[in-house]
Amino acid sequence: MSVTSVNPAANATNEYYLTRQSQMESNVRSYPRKLPLAIAKAQGCWVTDVEGTEYLDCLAGAGTLALGHNHPAVIQSIQDTLASGLPLHTLDLTTPLKDAFTEALLAYLPGGKEEYCLQFCGPSGADGTEAAIKLAKTYTGRSTVISFSGGYHGMTHGALAMTGNLSAKNAVNGLMPGVQFMPYPHEYRCPLGLGGEAGVDALTYFFENFIEDVESGVTKPAAVILEAIQGEGGVVTAPVKWLQKIREVTEKHNIVLILDEVQAGFARSGKMFAFEHAGIEPDVVVMSKAVGGSLPLAVLGIKRKFDAWQPAGHTGTFRGNQLAMGTGLASLQVIKEQNLAQNAQERGDFLQAELKKLAQEFPCIGNVRGRGLMIGVEIVDERKPADHMGSLPADAQLAAAIQTACFNNKLLLEKGGRNGTVIRLLCPLIINQEECVEAVARFKKAVAEALKAVRG
8 A cells, every 4th residue: 555545534534533543542642632633734834634624733743843844845855865866774874965964953053063073863852862861971970960840851761750740750660860850940930939030040049059069968960951941841941141050060060061952942942042042052962853854863962072972882773864864954954044043033022922912811821931933821820819929820721721722723732831731832933924913813712712611
């Protein structure tokens, strides 16, 4: 059976395919429960289900589809690679295509190929974080890692151990030992209960003191791993001064600083990498999702000083995906040529401004935050008393209802953050102004409908 012969069954419905999926796939499946559709085709920012219904996609493969669905440059790259005669699988052997992609990607890291080298890992972001931690332990000879509350670094054993959310961790015993969690600044829910600049200043001081205090009880770690913008944690942006202090302290103590740019990277934040907003240079950058131009690929950018691997010190079968390197190269070119970082910034600023206007109309929108096209909308219960910082209690029930209402209004988006109370927008970087206006209109309608359904 060829792929071209696999078309929707006659008179097929979403329910038909979802029922078959439930019969054939593990209970672990997640997105079909929240977004119950079977996709027949997609183009740009739009997805069409098997019933012919069109949806505006503000999920974009959890940030993977920087250029949206089936971008002409991506499709052309796949066709060119197939026509070239290149093998699709090369382990870590090089090809002219890999050479070109490597050079292009290195050019976006601070100092380029003079300062960094690349390591191709297994194809997922979790593979990348696992490799980064192994490298840090190899380089330093130390064994512990500092991660942060709210962080997300993947679902493999080591990556899950460094992830803040407890829902998946509670079911698995014996995760990687030696992970010390520290509080991550939060503009709406300060973990120290201070809020504002006072909270940021206190957390900045706390990190430095924790590392340098001989009575902290924690030995010097091999690595500090963090996201400059927490994605799954609810779109929480790291303050510049805090990030800069972490860079200063880790450098002073020879601790490997790993920036997980899996979701925030590749122009999504308005800059090529989210850490650029703080003007810092990480020791290791973890890249996946958009780096492969919609196909599976994970890459580490490693400061040459820290490239402590011996040959075959970390291997993996699927680290030579030529199709993904081709689509990755095509994506890098489009991002540059069309200045999609600027588009992300401008469209993101518009969306945030409009969503903040909606917050005046709907007090259940407690906080709107993010950078570029990485936006979080925290849903609260404004009927209940605020805490001493003025933050209202989160409303998980209403957030879930808003996501459902968005789906019913043909708008695809995800939730995240504590108890899933943050509606997240991860629009393709190619989204235009008209589509942003449409997204806001559908979201507004969904909020009104959800409020009526939940609160009457």
